[in-house]
Amino acid sequence: MSTAAPPAEPAESAEIASPRRLVDIVLRARTFGIVAVLGVVVLISALIQSRFVGGGELRFILSQTSLYALVAVGEAMVIMTRNVDLSVGSVVGLSAYVSANMFGTHPGIPTILVFAVGLGVGLACGVVTGAITAIGRVPSLVVTLAMLYIIRGIDTIVVGSGVVLASTEPSSFLNLPTDTVLGIPDIALAVAVVVAVAAYYLNSFRSGRDLYAIGSDPEAARRAGIPIAKRVFTAFVISGALSGVAGVIWAAQYATIESTAATGLELQVIAAVVVGGVAIFGGSGSVVGAALGALLLQTINSALNVIGVSSIWIEAISGLLLIAAITLDRGIQVRLAAALRKRRVRLGA
Amino acid sequence: MREVSEQEQPNDGVGGEGPPGRGAERPTQPADAGAQAPAAGSGPASTGVSADARPILSVRDASKAFGAVHALQGVSIDLYGGEVHGVVGENGAGKSTLVKILGGVHPPDTGTLLDSDGRPLFLSGTAASREAGIAIIFQEPTLFPDLSVAENVFIARQPRRRGGRIDHRSMQRQSRALFERLGVPLDPDRVARGLSIAEQQIVEIGKALSFDARVVVMDEPTAALSATEVARLFGVVQSLREHGVAVVFISHRLEEVFAICQRVTVLRDGRLVLSQPVSGLSAGDLVRAMVGRDIADRAHERNQPGAAVLRVAKLSRAGIFQDISFDVHAGEIVALSGLVGAGRSEVARAAFGIDEYDSGDVFVGERRLRKGVPIDAMRAGVAMVPEDRRQQGLVMDMSIEDNISLASLRALARHGLLVGSGERDFATDWAGRLQVRYSRITNPATSLSGGNQQKVVLAKWLSREPSVIIVDEPTRGIDIATKAEVHRLLVELSRGGVAVLVISSELPEVLAVADRILVMREGRLVAELARAEASEERIMTAATGQADVPEAVEEASPA
Secondary structure, three states: OOOOOOOOOOHHHHHHOHHHHHHHHHHHHHHHHHHHHHHHHHHHHHHHOHHHHOHHHHHHHHHHHHHHHHHHHHHHHHHHOOOOOOOHHHHHHHHHHHHHHHHHHOOOOOHHHHHHHHHHHHHHHHHHHHHHHHHOOOOHHHHHHHHHHHHHHHHHHHHOOOOEOHHHOOHHHHOHHHOEEOOEEHHHHHHHHHHHHHHHHHHHEHHHHHHHHHHHOHHHHHHOOOOHHHHHHHHHHHHHHHHHHHHHHHHHHHOOEOOOOOOOHHHHHHHHHHHOOOOOOOOOOOHHHHHHHHHHHHHHHHHHHHHOOOHHHHHHHHHHHHHHHHHHHHHHHHHHHHHHHHHOOOOOO | OOOOOOOOOOOOOHHHHOOOOOOOOOOOOOOOOOOOOOOOOOOOOOOOOOOOOOEEEEEEEEEEEEOOEEEEEEEEEEEEOOOEEEEEEOOOOOHHHHHHHHOOOOOOOEEEEEOOOOOEEOOOOHHHHHHOOEEEEOOOOOOOOOOEHHHHHHOOOOOEOHHHEEOHHHHHHHHHHHHHHHOOOOOOOOEOOOOOHHHHHHHHHHHHHHHOOOEEEEEOOOOOOOHHHHHHHHHHHHHHHHOOOEEEEEOOOHHHHHHHOOEEEEEEOOEEEEEEEOOOOOHHHHHHHHHOOOOOOOOOOOOOOOOEEEEEEEEEEOOOEEEEEEEEEOOOEEEEEEOOOOOHHHHHHHHHOOOOOOEEEEEEOOEEOOOOOHHHHHHOOEEEEOOOHHHHHOOOOOEHHHHHHHHHHHHHOEOOEOOOOHHHHHHHHHHHHOOOOOOOOOOEHHHOOHHHHHHHHHHHHHOOOOOEEEEEOOOOOOOHHHHHHHHHHHHHHHHOOOEEEEEOOOHHHHHHHOOEEEEEEOOEEEEEEEHHHOOHHHHHHHHHOOOOOOHHHHHHOOO
């Protein structure tokens, strides 16, 4: 995405393309907006508490963000189709316990296999949720709310009164969140790759564009012959799978895992997705935005922490941000519609 | 418009397969095509394109029932390449069902579709229908508001590069070529959100063209188009013909059928009553076939208009309309005419308070309406029947009863509560007055045909007994008989002293009902014509800003 316009552009296309330009500018401005807010937050925090811009703190933010960003990618894809996945928190919790528990039951198991187990748990959950939603045509809000409790319930039964303790997990696993390449956490890099792949997929493949189409107008999507059930199912499976992997990261980060792990994570993830510019009623937005949204929320969290704001306020401030993001979004939509109307190519004139 | 050459269309399809003017003589009607179809052996009408010998697609003895309603009964139709086949009929005659069968939305209960080789064709869904080379342009365009125009055209079949990646550049280029072929300067890169209905229709038509479909079914494509756009569409239809495409053209405007179709099929109550070449038929023949009787032209008597009830003064909204002033008197019908996109509906919406405006005033009697507050207009006795009855006029999933009483709940409530059978009686009464045809008043509005839905919208507003009523495209997509009823209703209202403002794209309608005609062009009021001095030509001249009227408009207007 080049920011500078190519110098020699045909005048004719410049003339016709103006409304699209506008849309582009607005959409890009949205991403820039997040980046700008991010910059302001970092700057203010650094001024108050210089420790904030130390490598340690930023690395911590990145590594914390990775988990949320990973789940946010899947959630964004679901929300784009005008659905929602409330079960991701429970999936992360179940996957965290089951995968970390592998170290206890199968000592010496390779970490990659543990990731595979987490992925498997997530896939299984995603398949069930997706099947009920897409094939059974039950509203996803209800299905995933039910799945939130069911999976959490399974988690509680599986965990029983037990807890996975850090002592059972190898140090190589527990060090994962802090391992870095060139000062950047490994996990953050891996998640960045996932985000990039997802963004490319959504932009450049028919099945990816279909997700936008479904969220934009389900009826039109049906008429266009888009296999809605298949696409929505896939989105839920991807969301489940990414949550499963995120569960393993959760295990590595927190080491001690109880049956309440990652409770309420789904709402933080949805907040990140919406702050990142994905329309809550589907059809528009990007996974890059969703990941940036996660980064912003996490940064604000850390910043408030570092400055010394009480954790009670931190949640309230997250809520305020969410409202601000949605209000801004709505405002932009209205403005955009007005601008497009004024520039409309009038037919028959 | 004729010289549409092979554009750089990589899609394979009919372009090469059905060469125009193959020279085959049109056969007389196949024996089993349509029960009462007389085999009038006259050749294709006027233009030099001859149809292919074998039908590209045949519908054989198709029937479809929805519950107890027989939507289609034993209908057989042959569609020939290079032929435009008009399908007319009243609402509920089965046209939409036929379209849905061709589109793979509903399979027929009995009967089959045959392809050009006479093999049976099973359309299991919209995708299968498309695969079979059938493109449907639905009455109400459904675009993806968040996607670009180009993507709307190519959704689910975007041109791809190696590895299945979408070739955005090629998609953009192909769309541009399509719209050039249509003669419409639509930017393929802009998002579909904010396109007018006419523009959305153009996108749909571009989409059908991009299929190089062998059969193009147009379900009332002209309902939302202005006369110039209709002329342009006819050019496009002509080029489809020349490429050997079979076009099914569904329209309520008989003059259009005569202008563009070579063959016409009339449906009534789900049965085929007539299917024959257009030449040799008169409009009267078709109307008789459609309704089974003659419709007499309504006599037009008027009373003297009273005082100005609705006054719009110097209303402006940047980029939409400028400096609009007019009055509507009690007992008068004023029509707001002009091309689609001229700003007519926008003026009405602003006057009613749905949209904001930048400057100007709206008065009802002596009372100035606050801008952007529809309830203010309603309290002042203004009612508005919107253009899009499905989206704006009705709550589709709610019952007929609830829809009718929706705007009168305050009057019906006792101590703030809706009690007893008052609501039911009220709704039944108004449904009866407007002759809404329904099976049960508790059925949802979706169960009604378009004409009856419109009557419900009218009932909803008329039940408030307004002093001013604004109706936007009151008869779009409504059959002839109901249309006449709606017209009669408007005239009755005005006789009863109501000030009526009608917005309509159909010039015959404007001329039939209006006492005064205001013409808008590009957001400005450019002409005011009294009924006596108005003609289609004069309105068009004002609306287009041209000295002469486009040729195709004359062609399209009734003789």
